[in-house]
Amino acid sequence: MNRLSRLASRWLLLLGLIGTPAGADETLHYPATPDSGPGASLVIHGALDLPQMRPLLEDFHHAHPDLDLRYRNLTTLALHERFLAAPDEADVLLSSAMPWQYLLANEGYAQPLETQAAHDWPAWARWRHELFAFTFEPIVMVVNEALIERYGEVRSHADLLALLERHAEALQGRVVTYDPATSGAGYTYAIEESRLSPRYWDLVAALGQAEAELVGTTGEMLEGLIEGRYLVGYNLLGSYAQERLADQPRLKIVVPEDYALVTQRLALIPRQAPHPAAAERFLDYLIGETGQAVLAGKTTLGAIHPALEGPGTATSLRQERGEALRPITLGPGLLATLDDLKREALLTRWQREFSRRERR
Amino acid sequence: MKGGDSLYRRLLTWLLLPLLALGGVMVFLAWVEAQRTADRAFDRLLEAASLAIAEQVQWQDDRLWLDLPPAALEMLATDAEERVFYSLVDRDGRFITGNADLPGDSRRSIASGDTLLYRNIGWQGLSLRQGVRRSRLEDWGVREPFEVRVAHSREGRDALAAELWRANLAMIMAMAALATVGLLLAIRAALTPLTRLRRAIRARDPRTLAPLELSLPRELAELRDTVNELLARMRRVRANQERFIGDASHQLRTPLAGLSARAELALRQEDPTRWKEALVAMQATSARTARLAVQLLSLTRLANPEYRPELVPLELNAIARQAVRDHWSSCHRQGVDLGVEATGGEVWIRGMDWLIAEAIGNLIDNACRYGGRRVTVQVEDAPPRLAVEDDGPGIPEARRLLMLRPFHRDRDDLEGSGLGLAIVDGIARTHGARLRLSAGHAGRGLRVVLQFPGGTP
Numbered sequence: 001m002n003r004l005s006r007l008a009s010r011w012l013l014l015l016g017l018i019g020t021p022a023g024a025d026e027t028l029h030y031p032a033t034p035d036s037g038p039g040a041s042l043v044i045h046g047a048l049d050l051p052q053m054r055p056l057l058e059d060f061h062h063a064h065p066d067l068d069l070r071y072r073n074l075t076t077l078a079l080h081e082r083f084l085a086a087p088d089e090a091d092v093l094l095s096s097a098m099p100w101q102y103l104l105a106n107e108g109y110a111q112p113l114e115t116q117a118a119h120d121w122p123a124w125a126r127w128r129h130e131l132f133a134f135t136f137e138p139i140v141m142v143v144n145e146a147l148i149e150r151y152g153e154v155r156s157h158a159d160l161l162a163l164l165e166r167h168a169e170a171l172q173g174r175v176v177t178y179d180p181a182t183s184g185a186g187y188t189y190a191i192e193e194s195r196l197s198p199r200y201w202d203l204v205a206a207l208g209q210a211e212a213e214l215v216g217t218t219g220e221m222l223e224g225l226i227e228g229r230y231l232v233g234y235n236l237l238g239s240y241a242q243e244r245l246a247d248q249p250r251l252k253i254v255v256p257e258d259y260a261l262v263t264q265r266l267a268l269i270p271r272q273a274p275h276p277a278a279a280e281r282f283l284d285y286l287i288g289e290t291g292q293a294v295l296a297g298k299t300t301l302g303a304i305h306p307a308l309e310g311p312g313t314a315t316s317l318r319q320e321r322g323e324a325l326r327p328i329t330l331g332p333g334l335l336a337t338l339d340d341l342k343r344e345a346l347l348t349r350w351q352r353e354f355s356r357r358e359r360r
Numbered sequence: 361m362k363g364g365d366s367l368y369r370r371l372l373t374w375l376l377l378p379l380l381a382l383g384g385v386m387v388f389l390a391w392v393e394a395q396r397t398a399d400r401a402f403d404r405l406l407e408a409a410s411l412a413i414a415e416q417v418q419w420q421d422d423r424l425w426l427d428l429p430p431a432a433l434e435m436l437a438t439d440a441e442e443r444v445f446y447s448l449v450d451r452d453g454r455f456i457t458g459n460a461d462l463p464g465d466s467r468r469s470i471a472s473g474d475t476l477l478y479r480n481i482g483w484q485g486l487s488l489r490q491g492v493r494r495s496r497l498e499d500w501g502v503r504e505p506f507e508v509r510v511a512h513s514r515e516g517r518d519a520l521a522a523e524l525w526r527a528n529l530a531m532i533m534a535m536a537a538l539a540t541v542g543l544l545l546a547i548r549a550a551l552t553p554l555t556r557l558r559r560a561i562r563a564r565d566p567r568t569l570a571p572l573e574l575s576l577p578r579e580l581a582e583l584r585d586t587v588n589e590l591l592a593r594m595r596r597v598r599a600n601q602e603r604f605i606g607d608a609s610h611q612l613r614t615p616l617a618g619l620s621a622r623a624e625l626a627l628r629q630e631d632p633t634r635w636k637e638a639l640v641a642m643q644a645t646s647a648r649t650a651r652l653a654v655q656l657l658s659l660t661r662l663a664n665p666e667y668r669p670e671l672v673p674l675e676l677n678a679i680a681r682q683a684v685r686d687h688w689s690s691c692h693r694q695g696v697d698l699g700v701e702a703t704g705g706e707v708w709i710r711g712m713d714w715l716i717a718e719a720i721g722n723l724i725d726n727a728c729r730y731g732g733r734r735v736t737v738q739v740e741d742a743p744p745r746l747a748v749e750d751d752g753p754g755i756p757e758a759r760r761l762l763m764l765r766p767f768h769r770d771r772d773d774l775e776g777s778g779l780g781l782a783i784v785d786g787i788a789r790t791h792g793a794r795l796r797l798s799a800g801h802a803g804r805g806l807r808v809v810l811q812f813p814g815g816t817p
Contacts, residue, residue, distance in 0.1 A: 106443050107484070332430075333431070333434045335430075335444065339457055339458075345425070
């Protein structure tokens with residue numbers, strides 16, 4: 001395992017950049033009501049911002065006031081490292097780093113949840129009752145209205161490719177996307193998109209031709225877009241974009257029509273969880289209809305529960321986009337993402353394609 | 361009959377126990393076979409996944425290089441959502457890439473082509489099935505050996521094995537049920553003749569001794585024949601008894617009829633002297649009749665197989681002398697010479713004194729009655745023997761046994777009852793002694809010997 005952990009830590013440096021904005025190690029604390037018995041507490045470690053997490057925790061605490069509830073928001077990197085260092089600290093792990101969560105579950109670090117809600121949970125959004133996807137967040141493009149006014153609508157990857165190829169000069173430096181070499185999320189999307197279609201490499205080449213800006217987080221992209229430095233943002237995390245751009249009418253969020261990757265946050269209960277019963281209650285709540293309804297109504301994360309409909313749910317997004325939605329498969333394929341040689345191979349190719357037109 | 365010792369239950373137990381054992385073995389074999397089948401099926405996944413990985417192994421920058429196909433890993437997980445592990449190892453066993461540093465397999469490679477080795481391993485507390493593929497690069501200049509190790513958890517295999525086993529189990533259970541039903545029917549059918557025999561015996565008139573007429577299987581036919589033999593013996597015994605009763609009543613009727621006739625004749629007379637004569641004659645007849653009744657009674661008692669008199673030690677010489685003293689005067693009147701030949705010492709036997717005396721009396725009586733002029737009672741030692749010898753006409757050898765039957769008389773004889781020798785025979789049997797009839801001294805007369813068991817007590 002030594003070689004593996006060395007490999008892992010090298011990798012983890014990138015993970016911190018997945019999705020979660022900086023300003024980690026924030027905590028929320030909901031003390032138990034004074035008249036309840038001692039000892040009942042729950043520790044949640046998550047890579048999920050407080051504004052998104054607060055409504056869920058408040059609702060859960062309202063239903064279970066006897067629990068002393070602590071939530072610690074960490075970067076995905078810190079979350080993972082902290083878990084490996086102290087696997088008996090947290091009762092629930094929530095993270096958007098799907099491959100890492102899968103890796104933990106695959107190696108038997110998670111314990112199964114055998115409740116009715118767990119059994120009813122759609123099979124595509126769970127693995128072995130040990131790993132549960134509880135959000136549904138499409139990867140989107142953000143387009144400035146000014147661009148639409150000049151060059152027309154950008155609705156799909158094909159539109160974007162055409163736009164980039166046709167107006168590469170005009171868009172020099174005005175396009176922003178993830179740098180797969182420094183961002184774990186960007187790398188994950190790259191590997192998934194390259195599996196979907198070989199035309200992805202044309203898009204990478206077109207991005208290269210337009211000298212797209214490569215950044216590490218969705219936050220940076222959103223900042224640049226709001227400031228007007230960029231006209232097009234490619235591969236942003238939909239949930240964050242929706243939250244940040246609520247008061248930016250000039251910036252339009254586009255869920256691509258041809259295909260849209262969907263990333264999901266995964267929850268697991270560690271095998272050495274100090275309060276397994278409380279952890280089961282929370283996870284059961286999180287994938288239960290109540291928790292999912294809160295998720296749909298008060299956050300931008302997207303609820304999966306099949307009984308829920310309307311804005312903020314996977315069901316409505318599916319009705320809108322149908323077959324185009326491509327949730328990242330929750331399976332052993334994720335392990336390939338973490339393969340060191342695989343990463344080197346993909347990044348080499350990416351770099352080659354990105355600089356293809358320049359060389360010509 | 362006790363429930364625990366029923367023939368039906370015994371058959372059922374001894375047939376069902378082997379059947380159960382056999383069923384158990386079959387269930388176990390089915391389980392082993394199901395495991396093997398499931399492993400064979402799922403090992404194909406390990407084979408395919410390791411091949412998919414091996415095909416992507418290249419030589420790049422002077423080292424092994426792998427562009428891992430995600431499909432190869434997805435291949436390893438079925439509906440059962442197995443945990444999946446893989447690693448690529450170079451010629452020296454160094455870990456190149458993978459998500460788990462899986463152990464190697466010490467078994468040797470085959471001579472040519474890829475070697476595939478499967479085995480069950482325990483890895484960090486997980487029970488895994490591992491497949492190791494030893495292969496080599498077939499590049500232009502490089503022929504570098506390498507090893508792809510893949511493993512997955514056993515849920516899918518166990519589920520398939522359980523399913524196969526359940527299907528087999530259902531079949532085995534159905535067969536066992538059929539076999540049991542067949543067995544029950546077969547045992548029932550096999551035991552039907554026994555029931556028929558029982559019914560036939562129960563339905564019989566208790567007075568009849570007719571043989572059982574019933575067609576039965578061989579084993580039971582033997583039983584039926586044995587029962588029939590017993591019945592035949594009982595028939596013979598009963599015939600004997602009936603004849604004995606007939607003879608006895610005949611024997612008693614004759615003197616009673618004589619008494620009645622004599623009394624009637626005397627009553628017609630007026631002379632008291634005639635009355636006295638008649639009374640004397642009647643007294644003699646009634647005395648004889650009384651003696652006959654006593655003889656009949658003792659014979660009946662001796663013939664009862666359950667009559668077990670208590671035997672006490674007796675001195676034979678004394679009994680013989682006493683018997684001779686008792687009978688001497690009557691013999692003397694008839695002109696018979698009665699004598700005794702005793703041994704020097706004492707001869708002890710176990711017996712009843714009055715029965716032995718009765719036997720000697722009967723024999724002396726017989727000897728006198730059938731023409732003996734000289735009768736000798738002899739006692740011998742080692743073995744203890746009592747003999748009565750006369751010099752009468754004797755009995756031809758062929759007819760000696762007949763003489764032992766009650767009421768059998770050698771010739772017309774109004775005085776004798778024909779019970780004497782039969783009673784002696786009964787007494788001999790009661791004492792466990794052997795009765796032998798032979799010719800007397802110098803081939804004349806009759807010598808009757810009672811040989812008692814054992815020596816002096």
